[in-house]
Amino acid sequence: MGRPDWLCKPPRDMQRAMLSAEQLAEIESLRSALAPTRRATVPALEDLLFRPLPVLDHGFIRVIDYMGDDAAIVQAARVSYGRGTRRVSEDAGLIRYLMRHRHSTPFEMCEIKYHVKLPIFVARQWIRHRTANVNEYSARYSILDREFYIPAPAQLAAQSASNRQGRGDVLEGAEAENVLAMLRDDAGRSHDHYLALLNEGETRDPNRQGLARELARMNLTLNTYTQWYWKSDLHNLLNFLSLRADPHAQYEIRAYAEAIAETVRAWVPAAYAAFADYRLGAVTLSAPMLAVLRRMLDGETVTQAGSGLSKREYGEMMAALGRPA
């Protein structure tokens, strides 16, 4: 997960695609206002504050607010009166210890709030993380914009043959073109009809009453964009990342998780480094796998047949150890 340039400064034209000139001006005006505070402050995250980081074709995440920093984790773990930092290296060591031994409560002492624009089918996966606070744009009150997610060609994949929930080969040529056209047409037509059902605004037909907003929205397709404010403590945010930045997660939500991961790295660098080592890059070996590993370390060559593991588990274990299956 290198840090691409666009994360820090989206090119002008991408910004235009996502946000109106008025919205961008409002954001820039907020960004320029500084106030003094006694609270813990993280300059690297202040730099990112309010700025939309583009995700997918029309989506983004923006950090709206935050509370705490690496030192706040240490302060809570020690229940101390000061800010907790003795020496940076000592703090990092304690944070690594807490992460390794699953001490979750000190990480709950940091909090962050995002503004996210995302397709509805991604929102449906995301909302399953229950320990968070959400305010979503309501299509009962307001009208959704004509924006839908259409996958980039590189993401247009067939069903995986081996994995019931994964993707296989990328579609090409005419098939790819037809798929994209179908997705674009259906989403567009559904949104056009949604506006026709509403019968509001300048083009309103006075001979029709129009359908209530809470009903008309049901005509939209699941790739229509919605948006929300989403707030989480750091512990639950890391749980989100460990599930959604994982290669098994669907690409579309992973793209959001990776953008969020960049902001977490800027915010709490010591906690993020510990997370990368002890969660993202870690491997859990079951009791039967551990028994096999011990035989291997004793010099024995253990085949799948002799391992007592199922083919699937044996394959997972060898992949984790970087050895041929």
Place this chain on the structure above:
Amino acid sequence: MGRPDWLCKPPRDMQRAMLSAEQLAEIESLRSALAPTRRATVPALEDLLFRPLPVLDHGFIRVIDYMGDDAAIVQAARVSYGRGTRRVSEDAGLIRYLMRHRHSTPFEMCEIKYHVKLPIFVARQWIRHRTANVNEYSARYSILDREFYIPAPAQLAAQSASNRQGRGDVLEGAEAENVLAMLRDDAGRSHDHYLALLNEGETRDPNRQGLARELARMNLTLNTYTQWYWKSDLHNLLNFLSLRADPHAQYEIRAYAEAIAETVRAWVPAAYAAFADYRLGAVTLSAPMLAVLRRMLDGETVTQAGSGLSKREYGEMMAALGRPA
């Protein structure tokens, strides 16, 4: 909320619309199997167990399992060794006291599990109740059936003029017909194309790879039916009902809330009666409203202008008291 006959025994043809013959046979076979248990048992809820209660045009709720009864609430409130019941009237009195004084934890001691079939836009409202357990049918693994919610004519309403999130007059004549046709066509076409994108099964075109399930689903409209297992404790279930069985809730989710309310009434009659009196039928008066009320009780005629309340609040108060605004 009278108890319509169909809640107990859906007519044969409604059942056919919702469930295949095979599924119905599986359900009836489950229903016929009885086992002895030492646990608290509620015969009135046993009668309803597993049976689909129809909601909307293709949806249903079914009680799958439950734990506890009215006596379990009493038992927990008293932390007693026995089953808690002394006399039914005493228990009902204690339950009323607990409900009135917002003692929520004894109601958390009862648990119920439903199988629900519902349109996706209803599922998106429902899932906002975070303190529950959910397993949803996954369109990453499986293919969604060709079933969508199309409102009954009586539910086809215009936007309310007075309430930004409500419904106004029912649409009629040609406009209603056109709306229904548009909803049906768009949902049907989107699902047809969804199947075409998938390119699976008997009609598979061997010259196309087909699109991964996790991607193809984005072409579906929000009135497509999904289903899930949903489990909640009684306290949080009553919170759900107080928000979703409320006249301000959208009709479609209210229809589910009302069917659930019937099952709660069968399950814990004393708790449900207390809930009806102290929550559903109750009114909360703010401090400024209370000041107005005291003046009224002293015989004063208080106009909106003289009340110190906003027009909106004054109107809400008079409506609650059943007096002209």
Place this chain on the structure above:
Amino acid sequence: MGRPDWLCKPPRDMQRAMLSAEQLAEIESLRSALAPTRRATVPALEDLLFRPLPVLDHGFIRVIDYMGDDAAIVQAARVSYGRGTRRVSEDAGLIRYLMRHRHSTPFEMCEIKYHVKLPIFVARQWIRHRTANVNEYSARYSILDREFYIPAPAQLAAQSASNRQGRGDVLEGAEAENVLAMLRDDAGRSHDHYLALLNEGETRDPNRQGLARELARMNLTLNTYTQWYWKSDLHNLLNFLSLRADPHAQYEIRAYAEAIAETVRAWVPAAYAAFADYRLGAVTLSAPMLAVLRRMLDGETVTQAGSGLSKREYGEMMAALGRPA
């Protein structure tokens, strides 16, 4: 709940009782450090930041960090791109509307963190509020100070005759003195023996091993002080206040709730005012009470016997309306 002077500036000697000179110096040094931030900032709360507000004889609360302000509630309710404030009066009106209609999610967008020192028996009530984050000082790792809560004479009350969980008359004379002496002696002796069991530090007896900390702590009495970091969103904090700042709450936890209420008033004045009107000062009338009220408003004199309410409910209703029972 007027704002006593000591909330803002504890007298020097109270501070000395609670905190060591070293701790106070550390706090003042933190307070003097200012950093620029782009985040929402509340000067009135910045003034209180880090300062211990005394509660009971040795306890305190201190605000350690916060996120959001009144405008953040509005911003989330509108899912807007800017800071949400149009005009202060408009924002206050929206906040009142949200509070009145139980829209809880916008209030979840604000977060606050406290450092609290409190007796263990109060901590046991407090921790029942589950939707919060806590890091408590651990007596498995560290040694608890010799500090216990001894009630002030005005709080030394007999059991209430009418209320099974309340307090009655204040004890006086010799009985009061004996009670205080007994509480002081038992807590003191238990702590002395706790230190003797531990057998650590300068007075260590080299002929004894000493008992493990995790065991020795069981000898302490429930009025021993502990401390923790406690973090909550505003919605759940207001739930805490509505239950714990209530006259039915035990005095000792109410003292903490009232100190917290002062900080909330400084932090989000519009939300706090709405909370005072629609929650703290509000009254909920059940359906049967409402029926009685309507008869009263029609000029009827309704006695308890004719009301259909139990004596208890009738009394509660008349008390709420400020009328003789």
Place this chain on the structure above:
Amino acid sequence: MGRPDWLCKPPRDMQRAMLSAEQLAEIESLRSALAPTRRATVPALEDLLFRPLPVLDHGFIRVIDYMGDDAAIVQAARVSYGRGTRRVSEDAGLIRYLMRHRHSTPFEMCEIKYHVKLPIFVARQWIRHRTANVNEYSARYSILDREFYIPAPAQLAAQSASNRQGRGDVLEGAEAENVLAMLRDDAGRSHDHYLALLNEGETRDPNRQGLARELARMNLTLNTYTQWYWKSDLHNLLNFLSLRADPHAQYEIRAYAEAIAETVRAWVPAAYAAFADYRLGAVTLSAPMLAVLRRMLDGETVTQAGSGLSKREYGEMMAALGRPA
């Protein structure tokens, strides 16, 4: 964790220590009442139902109610219409897959409720598991019995020299006797004074008012027994077990976790077996540990100095692999 005989049938005299004859008769009467149910039923757990399983010197756990079984996990994972079981072996395989890949929601579909009697200092650790439902015996309303936890001689340990939160050598001889005497005396005296402060019952002194119950309880020591009803879903119960049945957990709460583990094994044997393999007996290797392991598997001898790991991490890794450090 073998299954000791006493778990199934506590010897008569242990029962007498925990429960009065009246309580035991009430329990046996409940146990003898059988009702027919259509719900999933687990005979092995029915056998244990209501029976107190002794823990520590005066504590116990009792299963009061349950919902679901192994098949309910499968049913939710498949969102099926039937009871989910195809073949027992297939179900077990799916459950193992779900456990290995951290699919938590299907395990949330099972629920269990316990009645627990436990020392207050254990209750304070236990309550940190927030995703559960609790009703505790209230010392504001009622009077706590004269029962305290006094460790068995084998549990009377010194502070560990190497582990800041662990236990070291067992105390012996005069020191042990003195410790036990001190614990017994202080708890006993505090409870005697608690009763004197209350001044209730037959021995009431009419010349004293007595102290309110909510105040008098503060004189009790932390090893006094309390009790509660505690209800959890299976997913969160397994989290509880993985932390509290762990060798790093304090012995006293571990004793409760082990008794609970026995009931879980009787209730959902397939889920418990998967839990034992993939959680209890599993080892998580961090990214740096994994790098070291790969070098070892390639035949290299890796010393701590050459490993890049801290001494502590290196030691933890070698212990996990069963190799000399």
